[in-house]
Amino acid sequence: MIAVGDFRVFFIQTGKQPKILNDHHIIDLDSLISKEPTTLKIQFKGVKEPYELFKCDADSILTSIRQSYMNNFFNVTDENRFKLDVEPTSRLTKNNIEAPTAATLAQSCGKFSGTYAGICNYYGTPVRADICWDMDNLLPANNIREFNIVDFEQPLTFQDIRALVGALHYNGWFTSFVIKDYKLDQQVVKVIADMLSFNTKIEELILTGNDIRDTGFELIANAIASNKSSAITTINFSDNSLSDRGATALSKTFGALSHGLSTVILSQTDINKKGSAILAKSLTSNAQMGASLQILDLYGVKLDTDGSANLSSYLSAGPLALQTLNIANTLANLDVLFAAMLRGCPELTRLNISENKVTAKNTPALQALIKASSKLNELKMASSGVDVKSLRQILKAVCDNFYIQEAIIDVSDNRLGVLGANMVAGLWEEMKNIKSLNLTNTDLGDEGISILAEELKQNEYIKELILCDNFKGRTKQRPEMIEKLIELIGPQSLIPLERLDLSASTADNALKGDLLPFLFALATNDSLIRLKIEGHLMGDKGGVALGKALQTNHTLKELKWDGNATRLVGFQAFKVGFERNSSLTNMPLPILDISECLKAEAARLESVRNVIMAIERALNRNQNPKSKLQMRKKGTGGGFGGLVSAGEREEIQKVKTRIKNSGKELKPTEQKLMKDADENDTHRAQLFFLQEEVQQAMEDEVKAKCAKFAQDIFPEIQKTQEHLRQKILESVKKNYQSLDAGFVQNLQKDLVQESKTITQDEIVKLVVVQAGAQISAEATEALISTVATASDLIFAHLMDSLENVLHTAAPVRQHSEGGGGGSGVAAAASPVKPGVPVGLAAAIQKGPPRKAPPAVPPKAVPEKKGDSKPAAAQKDGDDDSGSVIGEAPSSKSGNMSHLVKDRPMGPKRRRPQRAQQQRPMMNVQEGS
Numbered sequence: 001m002i003a004v005g006d007f008r009v010f011f012i013q014t015g016k017q018p019k020i021l022n023d024h025h026i027i028d029l030d031s032l033i034s035k036e037p038t039t040l041k042i043q044f045k046g047v048k049e050p051y052e053l054f055k056c057d058a059d060s061i062l063t064s065i066r067q068s069y070m071n072n073f074f075n076v077t078d079e080n081r082f083k084l085d086v087e088p089t090s091r092l093t094k095n096n097i098e099a100p101t102a103a104t105l106a107q108s109c110g111k112f113s114g115t116y117a118g119i120c121n122y123y124g125t126p127v128r129a130d131i132c133w134d135m136d137n138l139l140p141a142n143n144i145r146e147f148n149i150v151d152f153e154q155p156l157t158f159q160d161i162r163a164l165v166g167a168l169h170y171n172g173w174f175t176s177f178v179i180k181d182y183k184l185d186q187q188v189v190k191v192i193a194d195m196l197s198f199n200t201k202i203e204e205l206i207l208t209g210n211d212i213r214d215t216g217f218e219l220i221a222n223a224i225a226s227n228k229s230s231a232i233t234t235i236n237f238s239d240n241s242l243s244d245r246g247a248t249a250l251s252k253t254f255g256a257l258s259h260g261l262s263t264v265i266l267s268q269t270d271i272n273k274k275g276s277a278i279l280a281k282s283l284t285s286n287a288q289m290g291a292s293l294q295i296l297d298l299y300g301v302k303l304d305t306d307g308s309a310n311l312s313s314y315l316s317a318g319p320l321a322l323q324t325l326n327i328a329n330t331l332a333n334l335d336v337l338f339a340a341m342l343r344g345c346p347e348l349t350r351l352n353i354s355e356n357k358v359t360a361k362n363t364p365a366l367q368a369l370i371k372a373s374s375k376l377n378e379l380k381m382a383s384s385g386v387d388v389k390s391l392r393q394i395l396k397a398v399c400d401n402f403y404i405q406e407a408i409i410d411v412s413d414n415r416l417g418v419l420g421a422n423m424v425a426g427l428w429e430e431m432k433n434i435k436s437l438n439l440t441n442t443d444l445g446d447e448g449i450s451i452l453a454e455e456l457k458q459n460e461y462i463k464e465l466i467l468c469d470n471f472k473g474r475t476k477q478r479p480e481m482i483e484k485l486i487e488l489i490g491p492q493s494l495i496p497l498e499r500l501d502l503s504a505s506t507a508d509n510a511l512k513g514d515l516l517p518f519l520f521a522l523a524t525n526d527s528l529i530r531l532k533i534e535g536h537l538m539g540d541k542g543g544v545a546l547g548k549a550l551q552t553n554h555t556l557k558e559l560k561w562d563g564n565a566t567r568l569v570g571f572q573a574f575k576v577g578f579e580r581n582s583s584l585t586n587m588p589l590p591i592l593d594i595s596e597c598l599k600a601e602a603a604r605l606e607s608v609r610n611v612i613m614a615i616e617r618a619l620n621r622n623q624n625p626k627s628k629l630q631m632r633k634k635g636t637g638g639g640f641g642g643l644v645s646a647g648e649r650e651e652i653q654k655v656k657t658r659i660k661n662s663g664k665e666l667k668p669t670e671q672k673l674m675k676d677a678d679e680n681d682t683h684r685a686q687l688f689f690l691q692e693e694v695q696q697a698m699e700d701e702v703k704a705k706c707a708k709f710a711q712d713i714f715p716e717i718q719k720t721q722e723h724l725r726q727k728i729l730e731s732v733k734k735n736y737q738s739l740d741a742g743f744v745q746n747l748q749k750d751l752v753q754e755s756k757t758i759t760q761d762e763i764v765k766l767v768v769v770q771a772g773a774q775i776s777a778e779a780t781e782a783l784i785s786t787v788a789t790a791s792d793l794i795f796a797h798l799m800d801s802l803e804n805v806l807h808t809a810a811p812v813r814q815h816s817e818g819g820g821g822g823s824g825v826a827a828a829a830s831p832v833k834p835g836v837p838v839g840l841a842a843a844i845q846k847g848p849p850r851k852a853p854p855a856v857p858p859k860a861v862p863e864k865k866g867d868s869k870p871a872a873a874q875k876d877g878d879d880d881s882g883s884v885i886g887e888a889p890s891s892k893s894g895n896m897s898h899l900v901k902d903r904p905m906g907p908k909r910r911r912p913q914r915a916q917q918q919r920p921m922m923n924v925q926e927g928s
Helices: 058-073 090-094 102-106 112-123 129-141 158-170 186-196 214-226 244-256 273-285 304-316 334-344 363-372 388-400 417-426 445-456 478-488 512-524 540-550 568-579 591-600 602-623 625-634 646-661 668-678 680-735 741-754 760-809 838-846
Strands: 002-004 008-013 019-025 029-034 040-044 051-053 083-086 146-148 176-180 204-208 234-236 263-265 295-297 324-326 350-352 378-380 407-410 434-438 464-466 499-501 530-532 558-560 923-925
Touching: 002 058, 019 112, 029 058, 040 058, 058 090, 058 112, 083 090, 112 129, 112 158, 158 186, 186 214, 204 214, 214 244, 244 273, 273 304, 304 334, 334 363, 363 388, 388 407, 388 417, 388 434, 417 445, 445 478, 478 512, 512 540, 540 568, 568 591, 568 602, 591 602, 646 668, 646 760, 668 680, 668 760, 680 741, 680 760
Parallel strands: 029 083, 146 176, 176 204, 204 234, 234 263, 263 295, 295 324, 324 350, 350 378, 378 407, 407 434, 434 464, 464 499, 499 530, 530 558
Antiparallel strands: 002 008, 002 923, 008 019, 029 040, 040 051
């Protein structure tokens, strides 16, 4: 008898004492042959003789085996699937099997759990139910197609990894295989290599920091080369013990691939000049590589002369698709490589030559490359030993190339000094296409930074300036330097600086108390978004200065200020300012300072913990708009109490006091009136809260519409200017007969370079910042007027109603004959005229009536979802939202509710525990 289970085929001896004779896993199935409906031959891999069945229902057995195979290993390619030979073929169409639907695959990571359970059955490994739950619930819900070993609960045994990776042999869902900073032994590497020899869907292979050695990379390289249907296009083997032997194996694979790679990252490996030469040569031997390779990262690979020559052969055989090239710290022959890039790399956008010698000899070649480039916008030359004269030539080449826009230049760790500062400052007018300038540890000193800041404040293009570790040794120019930095971020400065890094990595570079005036100046800055001032040992005064600046600074979104010796007093002052700030959303907690504070303030540990928790709550509030509004509603950081005037509050309070002192028993309606009067401040504040809420949404919408409008008109402006240039050229050619073609060509170039142009950012700034701000200001006045009208009408109605209650409550008192002694609590009331309302009669007796608008009942303020308590009743401790450190998702809109709209919720049931493997259901057929 034959029994077909979920994963195995059992051959059973029948009779009085039945027993299983043999069983085989269906993944070992080699062929199914049936020439007649009553005969079937089943062959398994590794078994010499096939199982032959006679006088059986062959079609039923065939259908059961094929369906079981399809349920778990449907993604196996035809060339790797078992052979099926059935005559006539109409028997197969008559008994069709069902393949998983696309919806089923999308909801289960390509039915990974079923395949994984089948592989566990194959190896006799227990199924991890928690892994199956993740695969069926978490990963498909987020459309995760990256298989990352650290996503699963640790520790993972070798048996667990073998089953997981084994399931990837047959899975078509995951396109990326990632293991980072996870040590892998030779056994696991062998399992990964076996998977790579079979899988046809994985495109990204990322194995970094795994301590894989050459023997492991040989296995991986051979596996990829043997898989003719391999889809791998990205390889990242950085930070591994990969040397020349492993590089040689990879080179053979690179050259043998039927397709090209898009990314090759081999940084921080042990490849020397022999391996690098072979590796670089393999790039040339693959004809597809030039059109596919976009990122090549060889940081730390020793190219030397041979490697540089072979790499230059590849780089010059263009045009290549290469966009990013990192050859930092490679002992590269830059003369040869620059010339090769000039010939064959038109798409190059990022070039890192750090830790290679940039000399006066190879500078002209780099200068020529920059001048000819149309897309290069990032150049890193850190620790390159470049001199000031050569650097000026390089920067000049960048500035003169009008195709380069928003360039990022890194010349950190070069000894430039004051001479370099003068040189860079002298180019301030020409640096119109440089966005970021990194001058970290360049020996600028106080004098150099003063010179640089004085000139750069006139530049209208640089957005990022990094000046770390340039403050070694205090000089007499220190006060002037701080003053120039203040001017750099001041309201008169033209530079649109968004990021400024002044951090110090050593105590020698700490500015200490000298930095305080700069921090106070942040209060009026409206351009900085990111600021880093770590390591300056300012003490508590630094926390105080930051706290005060944050109260009025509404643009800073990221702040890093650890390593400033801040203690409890400083943290407390910072907390006060931070609670009044709503813009700062990304601030890693200053862990070093907190740790030292806990040691120094051992007697006040509870106070330290409380203030740090308060800072965390303020950060969480800023990251969560709803929480931020709730905090504002409670009054933290500038509530709405001041929106009700003191005069109005006093007027209502006087009438309320007189009513209470009258001794009258109030009716239910009058009691409600008194309660409304008591809570009037809170209710009116709620109205202004609503106004700010809708105002924020309106401002965001106005900005978005203005930005779209600016983007729509920018092409028209460009088109018009280009049309004018063409008209000018046509007129010049027609009217000036003496001008040759060379002059006209130069004129065309000069019209582009020398003519004033307006960028899209400038148009957006004009429309959004100026027109948008004016529109928002006018609309805000209308919104405030609306709320004020409602507030005034409500106040007038409350006052009229309270006066009615007061005068109906005031008893008529008769003075004693001696005139002696009224109590002074309530004045004597005159008789009320018939038919005249009490409130009006009282007003007539007091004099001319107070002008009041008709009474309008106050509208009910809608309860905010999630507010279980009135605003006044909520305490700081009520905020039980988790502490979140890091930047919130960026959005153009202040109202971020759309980010969580329709978010899928996890199942209400508990996460399943590891389940025992159930006995598979069997389809039993008899045969002889």
